[in-house]
Amino acid sequence: MLATLVAVVDADGHVLYANAALEDALGTSRRSIANTLFQDCFTEPALLESALSGARGNEFAALRYDAWLKRVSHEALPVHVVVAQTESKGEVVVELLPLEQQARQEREERLIDQAQANKELIRNLAHEIKNPLGGIRGAAQLLQMELESRELIEYTQVIIHEADRLQSLVDRLLAPHRRPHVVGDVNIHEVCERVRSLILAEFPKGLRVVRDYDASIPEFRGDREQLIQAVLNIAHNAAQALAERIAAGDAQIVFKTRVGRQVTFGKQRYRLALELHVID
Structure with missing residues (x-):
């Protein structure tokens, strides 16, 4: 009745027992799992093989690591693996704790942090652009006052109009929710x-x-x-x-x-x- 995914394997990794939770997670029956190599159920079999080798050599009482469990007709499931020795010689208990919710939460937190960083970068950039705009516009106005050629005045008017347009764009970046x-x-x-x-x-x-x-x-x-x-x-x-x-x-x-x-x-x-x- 455990919600934790549990398998009992021999020293080489052949499955001796699998509980109902593991059966559901893999999407296959216990009978089909029995006597198969449990490491083949992972995207990186070498990690479990290394853990079982350590268990055979009595190098640890329990070993923990993260891995991905392969499933029938589903994406691989991120799990926290606990490999522990038992009192029965030659048997090892492998517990799998699903990390799907934790992985999803971490992804969402990373996306939120990234969005916040991008927003801050845009705001800082907008401030940097805004500072020299006033000087550009003011210089163009002063220059226009000194000019007599109509063609040259058209160019200064272009500078002034574009400075105003950039100012409007920067204001939208700094307060996008306020400006319709x-x-x-x-x-x-x-x-x-x-x-x-x-x-x-x-x-x-x-x-x-x-x-x-x-x-x-x-x-x-x-x-x-x-x-x-x-x-x-x-x-x-x-x-x-x-x-x-x-x-x-x-x-x-x-x-x-x-x-x-x-x-x-x-x-x-x-x-x-x-x-x-x-x-x-």
């Missing part, structure tokens, strides 16, 4: 123009960004900053793919907007949709 998505009216062409300015600022020579807009597209509801980030990621990938053409001076990316009709998203059909193409 900012949903408002979005003009897709304003998004494209912002991305175009950023790409041309990064690749000022050898790259043209061509506009092919459908001016009839109306505003829609969305998160403008996240949409800018998404389009910027795609456009940036396109520019990187054109590295050789940029070096040659004849690279081109096209921003193309159209109205899509009868479009299916996620098994749902929409009468009208926006198509935005970033073409390299």
